Amino acid sequence: MSDRFARGRSAEVFRTDDGKVMKLFFADYPRAYAESEYKNTKIASDLGCTPIKVYDMVEQDGRCGFVMDYVDGVSQNDMPGKNPLYLLKGGKDLAQCHVIVQSKRSHELEDIRSRCVGLLEDDTMDFLSDDEKERAKAFLLSLPDEDEILHLDFHTGNVLVDKQGNCSVIDWMTAARGNRAVEVAMMEFLFSEAELFPEASQLQRMLFSAVRGFIGDQFFKEYQRMTPIAAVEVDRYRLLALMVRRSWGIEFERPYLTRTIRTLITEYCS
16 A cells, blocks of 8 residues: 555545555544445445446554545646636536436435434434424425435535546545435535635635636536426425535534524425
8 A cells, every 4th residue: 555645534545556545534433434435435336426436345454444446636626726727617517427426316325304304303403493393304204205316515626537537526425315406405505605615814715705606607507408407496405405514513604504494494394
């Protein structure tokens, strides 16, 4: 195994001697989470949601992880630094990847409705009254059983672009199955309300916000061109997307998510 070449919040990524990569989770990271990410990533790979092939789980020095193909490229976040003109097509590439993912079907992934029902008992939902929780639960259970693939953390940092311009989606920890409108609602949040690099200066955040808005406009135009979806359908599933996001406990996003979740329960969970 060669030296580490990437590090995230939960794991490090190393090149292997045979040209693949090994994602090795930190020793204190719950094994169940690592196994869940491996399972989700393997399902996504086998279905063709991403061209990265996934191999076996491994253990090394008291840490678990899994092996997958190496992509010789960078994330969409880093592409403008290599080619500023990429900004003119990055949103379209993101939408095209998104459509490929959502064209696949599987009942092996966790049902997003069940996940959200479980989240009602999570500490991050303590701002809801018992009545609001009961109404939300009834609404969630009334939704149809669907099996479109949902990534739920689909952003430019999780799409790699190789030297030929091909895209690969990574980081499938949050993946689930359900109606694609959940993912579209999540994308709307990511392109408008999600926290932007908390360590950045105010000027940098203004620049990032403008770039995010530009890419978002590209994304939604291309997505609607390829696979149109009505705004009323997205609104119907927005509660699920925002509950998932609220469960991540990002302080900056808390006021907006708290307020909007309660409003959605009032409007849709009568």
